[in-house]
Amino acid sequence: MGNFSRQMALSSALLKRLQSRRGALNTVNSGAARSFTTTEGHRPTIIHKRSLDILHDPWFNKGTAFSMTERDRLDLRGLLPPNVMSPEQQIERFMADLKRLEKSARDGPSDPYSLAKWRILNRLHDRNETMYYKVLIDNIAEYAPIVYTPTVGLVCQKYSGLFRRPRGMYFSAQDRGEMMSMVYNWPAEQVDMIVVTDGSRILGLGDLGVQGIGIAIGKLDLYVAAAGINPQRCAFDLFVLVLPVMIDVGTNNEELLKDPLYLGLQEHRLDGEEYLEVIDEFMEAVFTRWPHVIVQFEDFQSKWAFNLLQRYRKEYRMFNDDVQGTAGVALAGLLGAVRAQGRPMIDFPKMKIVVAGAGSAGIGVLNAARKTMSRMLGDTEIAFESARSQFWVVDANGLITEAREKIDPDARSFARRVKEIERQGLREGASLAEVVRQVKPDVLLGLSAVGGLFSKEVLEALKESTSTRPAIFAMSNPTKNAECTPEEAFSIVGDHIIFGSGSPFSNIDLGNGNIGHCNQANNMFLFPGIGLGTLLSGSKIISDGMLQAAAECLAEYMTEEEVHKGIIYPSISRIRDITKEVAAAVITEAIEEDLVEGYREMDARELQKLNQDEIRTYIQNNMWNPDYTKLVYKKD
Ligand SMILES: NC(=O)c1ccc[n+]([C@@H]2O[C@H](COP(=O)([O-])OP(=O)(O)OC[C@H]3O[C@@H](n4cnc5c(N)ncnc54)[C@H](O)[C@@H]3O)[C@@H](O)[C@H]2O)c1
Ligand SMILES: O=C(O)C[C@H](O)C(=O)O
Ligand SMILES: [Mg+2]
Known part of the structure; x- marks a missing residue:
């Protein structure tokens, strides 16, 4: 023991307790720097652990109740959500969650089971990571909907209650100027994959603030299960190679701002230059420590999704899953819909496509589909221009045309020309049903986050499609945000349709031995x-x-x-x-x-x-x- 430690001599009672519980204190991580924690009214306890080792030690762990001083001295900064809780609040949060589970177990049909399954799996993940992934991989069809979409949406909504052990890192607006040192609190010399969110648009559930970390965790579970990215590597130390990250710049969700048990920063979101400074600092910090890491941006509101993608994609190994991953998956589905009609893929530029939703996902899909059409037509400027006329885009304000006063810059190149749509019997702001009725599209694709948007009226209108096999993609997540269910689609439009949805649905029995296939059109592929x-x-x-x-x-x-x-x-x-x-x-x-x-x-x-x-x-x-x-x- 050094001088400093000797001065902080442990009381013999405490020492005995520690020794009997944990073996000789001196042998635990003897190389680690010494730190101490102060508990009001008590002598500090000397511990020879730091960082995740403390959080994973049930004897020393205080979870969200670690003070900022403790977080700084014990290398815990960033390993916990930013809001420091009192022990009383911790218990209140735990009890509220416990009661909610009891209540929903009585009232609700399926949700409590999926949440209960999530908890059981999560506890296994905490205890034994290898076994957790074995269970997940061997039963992927059954458990992907629990650790990923749709249950992960519910988990994010309830995350302040569900939070037990931290998984991943939290960088908050309060950490400005600290991030470069904070990244060293993560106990791994190498990190291969980061999934980062700012929680501003979690699935179709809106701004969930710090609770959005659940989506980053769910995506990384798929990285391990589907891509075999090694979650950890044992050399001399444990290397945790996949890192979920939450950048907490506040939230504009008024309920969370008022909730005393919310774990994130209780202030409105940073915006403009201040916001960019935080994300810039984060990117610089992680790429300085791990120059070979890949950063996947997830569930950022559209306003920032495109901006950050353009800002970083030439400089860093990064991509935006909602813009680019979704675009690729939708494109594959659109080409599949052409093939399903018995036509060659090269017929794709003839498809009439109505897209509901012009956010990060919708615009990503439109850009990719247009480029592909243009390439198939000879990759000239004329081809690119002519491909534009295959798309009709409807957002919250109806059909987007050049007559619209304020067009989102990302949607501008898909605004229909006024004369052209007048000839089609349409106008600026026409409703989705009107557009489908007039256009008779081959494909109706939803990325609107509005559950039930493909109403009976819209689906009835699609019955007049000029396609031999119209395709319906209800891609919004989670399940309740799907634009329609497969039952609705098959029963209203007909047995011949192609159907895809972002969240999983079961196939439909169409009778006479026929099956209506429900494809999962999700960027997880x-x-x-x-x-x-x-x-x-x-x-x-x-x-x-x-x-x-x-x-x-x-x-x-x-x-x-x-x-x-x-x-x-x-x-x-x-x-x-x-x-x-x-x-x-x-x-x-x-x-x-x-x-x-x-x-x-x-x-x-x-x-x-x-x-x-x-x-x-x-x-x-x-x-x-x-x-x-x-x-x-x-x-x-
Ligand atoms: N299946 C997948 O792989 C996948 C991938 C990414 C996103 N998504 C889902 O797509 C949805 C949208 O994501 P986003 O990032 O683009 O969101 P966003 O909030 O940026 O965009 C939503 C868009 O929908 C439009 N909209 C709202 N109400 C509408 C209405 N009544 N009619 C037509 N359009 C309407 C909005 O104007 C906006 O353009 C979310 O539910 C998300 O879960 C699915
Ligand atoms: O997370 C998903 O299931 C798909 C997509 O990234 C989304 O935001 O909805
Ligand atoms: Mg997403």
Whole structure:
């Protein structure tokens, strides 16, 4: 013991207690720096642990009640949500959650079960990570809807109650100027994947503030389960290689601002330059500590989603899943819808597409679909211009036309010309039902976050579609925000439709042995492969070409036979296989664009020499399987 520690001699009673519970205190992490905590009215307790080791030690852990001083002295800053709670508040929060569960178990049908399952899985995750992922991978169809969409939405809504052990890092507006040192509180020399959110648009549930961290955790669970990204690596220390991050810049959710048990900053969101400064500081900090990390932006409100993507994509290894991942998945679905009509994919530029929703997801899809059409038409300026006329975009204010006074800049290039739509019997602000009635589209695609938007009237209008197999994509999440259910779609429009939804639904029994297939049109079929392919290629950026290759790979994945049956996306039980294929397509494109820099022992030159089979083997060899590794004791 050093001088300082000797001065802070432990009381013999406490020492005895500690020794009997934990073995000889001196042997615990003897290399770690010494710190102490002060509890009012008591002598400080000397502990030889720091960071996550403290939070994972049930004896020392105080959870959200660690004071700011303790957080700073024990390297805990960023490892907990920013709002410091009193012990009384902690208990109140726990009890409120407990009572809510009891209440909903009496009242509600399915939600309490899914939440209860989430809790059981989450506790397993806390106790035994390998076993948790084994359970998840072996039962992915059953548990993806629990750890991911839709239950993850409910988890985020209730996160202040559900929070037990922290998972991931929290950077808040209060941490400005501190982030560069805070990143070193994460106990891993290497991090491969970060999923970051600012909680401003969680699924279709709006601004959930700090509680949005649940979505980052859910996405990373899929990275591990689908892409085999190693969640941790045991060398001398435990390396946690996937990192969920919450950037808490406040919330504009008035309920959360008033809730005394809310775990986030209780102030309105930062905006403008102040907001950008926080995100810039975060990006600089994580890329300084982990220069090879990939950062996936998730569920940022549209206003910032595009802005941040443009700001960082040329400089950092990052992408926005809602804009770019969704675009690729929707594009694959649109091409699948063309194939399902028995037409070649090259007929895609003839499709009439109505999109409801012009936010980060909708505009991302529109841009990707238009570019693909334009490429198929010869990739000229004229082709790009003519592709525009295949789309009708409806947002909260109806059909978007050039007559609109304030057009969102991202939507401007899809505003219809007034003369043109007048000829079609439409006008600025026309309702969705009117647009569908007049246009008779091949595809109706919803990314509006408005549950039930594809009403009976809208679906009735779609019966007049000029397509032999109209396609309906109700892509908003979670389940209650879906624009329509498959029952509604098949029963109103007909058995011949193609149906996709963002959240999972069961197939429909159409009678006479026929099945109405419900495809899950969710970006989960792309983001894990985009991340894995980027990681293993070592590409410094994620190019448009890499994203396009990912989308085309998904589009081609389904067989003719499946597509004719109306199955245009793989089932989730094949997610590991499709992810491998997508990763291979991403690596191949990165090689072609001369972007690869290699990964670990595979250097760029060797990577460039690999053929397709070798690329697949390389991917397979780098995918983690949840098997226990042998542990041996090593004396210092
Ligand atoms: N399935 C997937 O993979 C996937 C991917 C990304 C996003 N999403 C879902 O898409 C939804 C939207 O996400 P976003 O980031 O674009 O949100 P956003 O808030 O940025 O955009 C929503 C858009 O819908 C429009 N809208 C609102 N009410 C409408 C109405 N009555 N009629 C037509 N349009 C209306 C708004 O004007 C806005 O343009 C969310 O529910 C999200 O969960 C799904
Ligand atoms: O999270 C999902 O399930 C898909 C998508 O990223 C969304 O925001 O809805
Ligand atoms: Mg999302």
